[in-house]
Amino acid sequence: MNFASPFAxxxxxxxxLCLLGVPVGHAMxxxxxxxxxxxxxxxxxxxxxxxxxTNQSFLLLAxxxxxxxxxxxxxxxILDRLLIFCNAxxxxxxxxxxxxxxxxxxxxxxxxxxxxxxxxxxxxxxxxMMTRDKKxxxxxxxxxxxxxxxxxxxxxxxIPLVLYALVSGTSIGYLFLAGILPGIxxxxxxxxxxxxQAKSRNFPVEEKxxxxxxxxxxxxxxxxxxLPLLLLGCMxxxxxxxxxxxxxxAAYALVICVVxxxxxxxxxxxxxxxxxxxxxxxxxxxxxxxxxxYVITSENIPASLSQQLGGLQLSAxxxxxxxxxxxxxxxxxxxGSTIILVxxxxxxxxxxxxxxxxxxxxxxxxxxxxxxxCTPPFGLLLLMMMKVADVRMGPLMREVWPxxxxxxxxxxxxxxxxxxxxxxxxMAGYSG
Numbered sequence: 001m002n003f004a005s006p007f008a009x010x011x012x013x014x015x016x017l018c019l020l021g022v023p024v025g026h027a028m029x030x031x032x033x034x035x036x037x038x039x040x041x042x043x044x045x046x047x048x049x050x051x052x053x054t055n056q057s058f059l060l061l062a063x064x065x066x067x068x069x070x071x072x073x074x075x076x077x078i079l080d081r082l083l084i085f086c087n088a089x090x091x092x093x094x095x096x097x098x099x100x101x102x103x104x105x106x107x108x109x110x111x112x113x114x115x116x117x118x119x120x121x122x123x124x125x126x127x128x129m130m131t132r133d134k135k136x137x138x139x140x141x142x143x144x145x146x147x148x149x150x151x152x153x154x155x156x157x158x159i160p161l162v163l164y165a166l167v168s169g170t171s172i173g174y175l176f177l178a179g180i181l182p183g184i185x186x187x188x189x190x191x192x193x194x195x196x197q198a199k200s201r202n203f204p205v206e207e208k209x210x211x212x213x214x215x216x217x218x219x220x221x222x223x224x225x226x227l228p229l230l231l232l233g234c235m236x237x238x239x240x241x242x243x244x245x246x247x248x249x250a251a252y253a254l255v256i257c258v259v260x261x262x263x264x265x266x267x268x269x270x271x272x273x274x275x276x277x278x279x280x281x282x283x284x285x286x287x288x289x290x291x292x293x294y295v296i297t298s299e300n301i302p303a304s305l306s307q308q309l310g311g312l313q314l315s316a317x318x319x320x321x322x323x324x325x326x327x328x329x330x331x332x333x334x335x336g337s338t339i340i341l342v343x344x345x346x347x348x349x350x351x352x353x354x355x356x357x358x359x360x361x362x363x364x365x366x367x368x369x370x371x372x373x374c375t376p377p378f379g380l381l382l383l384m385m386m387k388v389a390d391v392r393m394g395p396l397m398r399e400v401w402p403x404x405x406x407x408x409x410x411x412x413x414x415x416x417x418x419x420x421x422x423x424x425x426x427m428a429g430y431s432g
Contacts, residue, residue, distance in 0.1 A: 007035060010032060010035035011031065013031035014027045014028055023281070025284035025285040025287060026288065028288030028342075031292070031295075032291040033291075036295075062162055062243045062245075063159055063163075064283075065250045066162075066246045066249065067159070067278050068253075068279075069250040070253075072257055072263070072271045073224065073253050081217075081220050081224065082104055084220075085220075088209040088213065089103065093195075094204070095194050095197065095203035096205065097130055097135065097136070098140075098144055099191055101126050101130065101145060102144070103187075103191075104126070104148075106151055107225065126141065127141050127389050131389075137395075137399075139389070143385070143403065144194075144399075146379075146385045147190060147403040148190060150374060150407070151183055153370050154179045154366065156231070156232065157242075157249075160336060160369065160370070161175040161176060161362065161363075161366055163341060164340050164365070164366060165362075166341075167293075167344060171359075173242060174425040174428070174430045174432075175359055175363065176242075177424045177428055177430075178421050178424065179363060182420070186367075192406070223260055231245050296342075314354070316356050317416070319351065320361075320364065321415075323347060323364075323365065323368075324411065327368035327369055327372065328368055331372015331375060331379075336369040340365070340366070344365055357418060363414065363421050364415050367410075367411050367414060368411065374403075376393060382400065
């Protein structure tokens with residue numbers, strides 16, 4: 001690499017601005033504009049080309065709509081009813097409240113599609129519930145909330161998978177279906193580890209909910225439990241596109257929260273505000289990534305990398321192993337959306353050339369990136385839970401590592417067994 005080239009100066013600019021605390025999206029735009037200026041390229045023409053491409057991508061609209069649906073449900077009383085329902089199902093066993101944390105993430109993931117939204121929506125409430133009367137240590141509760149939030153972007157709907165579909169051209173419907181079994185596996189290994197720790201660490205047993213109360217509790221939680229079926233049913237029967245399904249999710253969340261749960265105007269305003277902030281943040285990141293991807297393409301980096309990797313004569317499994325290690329390391333330092341929008345488009349051509357299915361590759365990549373969100377010391381979920389729980393990184397790391405091991409084991413299953421990931425999409429007609 002020429003360290004005095006326009007591309008090098010673009011990288012220096014991006015890195016320098018990030019170190020100064022400038023958001024990554026803004027930094028990528030600034031560095032890319034500098035590159036275009038140094039190359040003498042018409043910035044207006046480049047902008048027109050990028051806008052012509054994104055104007056055809058209605059998939060982008062799904063992101064703010066899913067975020068809005070999750071925000072409305074978080075600000076309404078739906079989350080409280082979900083936690084009561086989950087506690088009635090698994091709270092009666094030793095370590096039951098910890099199991100509730102994982103189970104509510106499975107259910108809430110069908111509304112948010114985002115790990116950070118899951119942690120923000122239920123993290124503080126679960127932290128208070130688990131540490132009340134010193135049932136669990138603050139560090140364990142924070143670590144569990146962080147790792148259970150990883151379920152959100154793997155189970156459908158998933159904002160990271162929407163972003164991958166955007167940059168890869170892969171069907172978002174098949175990607176959503178591909179996340180079902182890996183998401184269930186991830187939740188199972190987390191709950192299995194909790195069951196083992198509950199015996200060895202003598203976790204408390206919650207007060208049993210009488211079975212006669214279960215029909216009432218289920219009835220109260222039913223409107224929120226039916227949302228995943230509504231979303232998947234609309235998409236996979238062909239009634240709606242994924243974007244239209246996201247709109248239905250937001251409208252459904254608003255209607256049931258207003259009609260059934262008496263959502264107040266102030267709560268609705270807070271939901272609009274929080275979803276707007278998150279949507280704008282993701283939107284700026286997408287804008288920065290698109291223009292930086294244009295720079296990367298102009299430098300012919302994807303083709304050069306594919307040629308170099310081809311020279312290594314890697315098999316498909318060798319390439320997947322290399323990608324897993326690379327993304328696990330990178331995920332501990334970079335925000336997940338940045339990796340999906342900037343790094344994966346560079347790796348995808350090589351994966352396809354080696355015969356790796358793009359749906360399988362996307363699911364494995366997102367799985368890696370989500371583990372990175374709770375990888376010390378810079379994983380965003382850990383940093384968020386440090387603030388929520390007011391705990392130090394050292395003790396938090398000690399509680400997180402056992403979960404890392406079982407999550408990597410689940411990742412290994414999804415990596416070496418493509419049929420496990422693709423069986424559900426194939427049942428829906430996928431030919432890959």
